[in-house]
Amino acid sequence: MTTKTKSKPAARPKSTPAAKANARPSPPPLSPHLVCDGAAKAIEFYKKAFGAVEMMRLPMKDGRLMHAAITINGAMVMLVDLFPEMCDQAAPKGSAITLHLYVDDVDKVVKRAIKAGAKEVMPVQDMFWGDRYGIIEDPFGHRWSIATPVRAMTPEEIKAAVDCMPV
Template identity: 55%
Template sequence: MTALNGIVPCLTIDGAKKAIEFYKKAFGAEEVSRKEAEDGKRLMHAHIRINGSDVMMWDLFPEFGMSADKPHGVTVHLAVDDADTWWERAVAAGAIVTMPLENAFWGSRYGQFRDPFGHSWSIGGPLKA
């Protein structure tokens, strides 16, 4: 197993198997590993890699105190080489735009969207001429 460092997002998702497929389509994610729960329906743990960065996830387990409320207050940011390409792929896969992709005042091409599972994501890259 590869050693992890830095900050690694860990997402609680009601439907982690479907989320992995979405992230593959939307971000070109690579599935590193998964561990099924004893019930055979949910994932106890999954590890994907997006643009060289690790993301962990698991299904909702109310029996462990996890809430079904949609996530709030956190945006997972993807720093990429071509924001338009990444953006178009995510939107085509079903991302819901919350802030259109545009050249931002701080010198980045930037936009935000929500995935079908309620998580907020942003994409940023070099300015487009």
């Protein structure tokens, strides 16, 4: 009489603490993905202007970045260089999208961004909705509205302020 021995399935490799520590974090539900003509330079600008922290970059052999990710105020922003040979990307100069950034000191951040190479689009000023607010355009054509909340207002107070505006 012959007996058949069943082989055990191969054990899955166990995850090590180092692998867990280096695991890619879960992405947030929504992240801007900026197309830049010079994504590596954009990363350096965002570090200087907004204190961005680089998460990763994937350079191609020609130096362009196929993918990069940074965080600004804890929010992930992805970047990529222009790759017209791979897909039909719009030119990055001039965009209908504005990125909004809340900070502790809008005046300080806008001054730092301008010093790093941004252009002032709207000077920082107190706004009717309770924020101190200004707009800059970065050297890569992306507009950033930057604000610091200065007073909490109800929707009714904001509506009343709008109703008093001349336009």
